[in-house]
Amino acid sequence: MTTPHPDAERLTLAALPAEQSDPEVAAHLLVCAQCRAEVDALHRTVELARVDGVGEPLPIPPTRVWQAILDELAGDQGVAVARPAVDGVAPRTDGAGAIRSRPEPPDAAPPVSPPPAPVPLRARRWSRRGLAGVAAAAVVGLGLGVGVGLGVDGSEDPKPTPVVQLGPVGFADPTATGTAAMVDHDGDQRMVVELRGVTNLAGGDYLEAWLMDSSGSRLLPLGALARHGEEFRGEFTIPAGLPTGEYDRVDVSAERFDGDPGHSTVSLLRGDLA
Amino acid sequence: MSDAGKLRPTSDSDAPAPLEERFTAGDPAALREAFDRHGSVVYAIALRCLGAHHDAEDVAQQVFVRAWRGRATFDSRRGPLGAWLVGITRRQVSERLAGQLRDLRTADRAGHAAPPPDPAPVSEQVVDAVVVADELGRLSPQVRAVVRLAFFDDLTHQQIAAVTGLPLGTVKSHLRRGLDRLRRGWAG
Numbered sequence: 068m069t070t071p072h073p074d075a076e077r078l079t080l081a082a083l084p085a086e087q088s089d090p091e092v093a094a095h096l097l098v099c100a101q102c103r104a105e106v107d108a109l110h111r112t113v114e115l116a117r118v119d120g121v122g123e124p125l126p127i128p129p130t131r132v133w134q135a136i137l138d139e140l141a142g143d144q145g146v147a148v149a150r151p152a153v154d155g156v157a158p159r160t161d162g163a164g165a166i167r168s169r170p171e172p173p174d175a176a177p178p179v180s181p182p183p184a185p186v187p188l189r190a191r192r193w194s195r196r197g198l199a200g201v202a203a204a205a206v207v208g209l210g211l212g213v214g215v216g217l218g219v220d221g222s223e224d225p226k227p228t229p230v231v232q233l234g235p236v237g238f239a240d241p242t243a244t245g246t247a248a249m250v251d252h253d254g255d256q257r258m259v260v261e262l263r264g265v266t267n268l269a270g271g272d273y274l275e276a277w278l279m280d281s282s283g284s285r286l287l288p289l290g291a292l293a294r295h296g297e298e299f300r301g302e303f304t305i306p307a308g309l310p311t312g313e314y315d316r317v318d319v320s321a322e323r324f325d326g327d328p329g330h331s332t333v334s335l336l337r338g339d340l341a
Numbered sequence: 342m343s344d345a346g347k348l349r350p351t352s353d354s355d356a357p358a359p360l361e362e363r364f365t366a367g368d369p370a371a372l373r374e375a376f377d378r379h380g381s382v383v384y385a386i387a388l389r390c391l392g393a394h395h396d397a398e399d400v401a402q403q404v405f406v407r408a409w410r411g412r413a414t415f416d417s418r419r420g421p422l423g424a425w426l427v428g429i430t431r432r433q434v435s436e437r438l439a440g441q442l443r444d445l446r447t448a449d450r451a452g453h454a455a456p457p458p459d460p461a462p463v464s465e466q467v468v469d470a471v472v473v474a475d476e477l478g479r480l481s482p483q484v485r486a487v488v489r490l491a492f493f494d495d496l497t498h499q500q501i502a503a504v505t506g507l508p509l510g511t512v513k514s515h516l517r518r519g520l521d522r523l524r525r526g527w528a529g
């Protein structure tokens with residue numbers, strides 16, 4: 068770098084629409100990627116501000132939106148909602164509390180559904196029978212650690228060992244987290260998929276687990292996940308004969324009861340098995 | 342930038358951290374506060390993407406209902422509450438758009454409608470522009486006035502100084518400070 072960086076104020080001026088070009092800054096930008104990136108980002112900021120021309124304040128959502136939120140939450144277990152005190156106008160955040168949680172006795176149900184007890188495999192109900200015949204499991208070929216702790220806590224159910232953390236896909240549901248784990252169940256290899264923190268599933272939609280290859284072009288539907296509040300769980304038999312080395316990605320998608328057996332393309336979470 | 346630190350605004354209207362803590366803890370007042378603080382961003386994104394007030398209101402409602410029900414999963418280490426709400430908004434909007442598209446296609450198959458448009462993804466630019474507009478409204482009045490003169494009236498910093506009577510150095514530092522804050526709104 069032959070020239071010192073211009074100070075921040077001069078770089079700011081370089082990004083503004085009406086300012087005359089400063090030859091020294093312009094020359095520096097030709098040779099300094101760091102400052103150029105800075106000015107580009109500032110310039111982009113100006114453009115974003117000018118998208119609607121005049122910088123008018125953002126619209127305020129009408130009061131009825133807040134009212135509708137209250138109405139919808141009023142049905143939630145463990146949350147009591149007081150109607151706004153005056154005239155349909157909700158109280159502000161002065162402690163009057165538009166929504167009143169019950170006090171917190173130790174035994175009371177928390178506002179959000181409690182962590183699930185072991186759940187029945189209702190998910191199988193929705194699995195695609197047509198594909199159920201594909202036979203059992205190249206599990207080792209999937210690269211899964213089949214860490215099975217049978218009866219760890221004395222129960223009959225095998226305890227799944229989380230092997231794959233599922234991560235959010237884009238902004239589909241930034242709050243969701245999950246795991247996919249293999250369990251051995253009477254000699255069958257099963258995949259247990261569990262999700263938490265799903266907050267962005269439209270009413271009536273459900274979640275479905277898939278195996279896919281890394282390009283997403285080959286898909287194997289595993290089945291739907293059973294819902295328990297914001298937690299979801301499904302346990303699926305891994306078909307035998309599954310081509311080893313492909314189908315090495317677990318995907319969970321939001322699906323609709325629309326009669327379309329294909330993937331909705333709305334993926335919430337994914338994790339790679341290998 | 343070696344001097345970026347000293348230019349970082351220290352006061353302005355940074356949301357107090359406790360809101361996020363209280364929200365996660367289930368303090369009902371925090372939901373109202375979050376709605377007051379972030380409702381217009383959520384609503385504006387929905388409105389710009391969907392066009393219809395009715396749809397935008399529905400989306401805004403769903404975003405806050407879902408956020409509240411899922412508040413236990415909000416993790417402030419992964420980003421601020423506003424960004425989390427924007428993420429939920431994007432998803433709600435894209436679902437709504439996908440639903441509209443499905444409806445159009447159904448209608449099309451029935452022979453009643455023009456071919457449906459491609460599904461419009463929730464545009465990064467729309468979201469970023471709303472966030473910047475929101476931050477602009479949160480600048481201190483004097484900084485905001487100076488920034489507006491530069492952005493929307495195409496004045497140079499000398500002209501702004503003349504119009505406002507502010508010293509040239511103050512105008513430049515307001516511009517830097519304001520623009521830096523807006524930039525951090527969308528670029529993190």
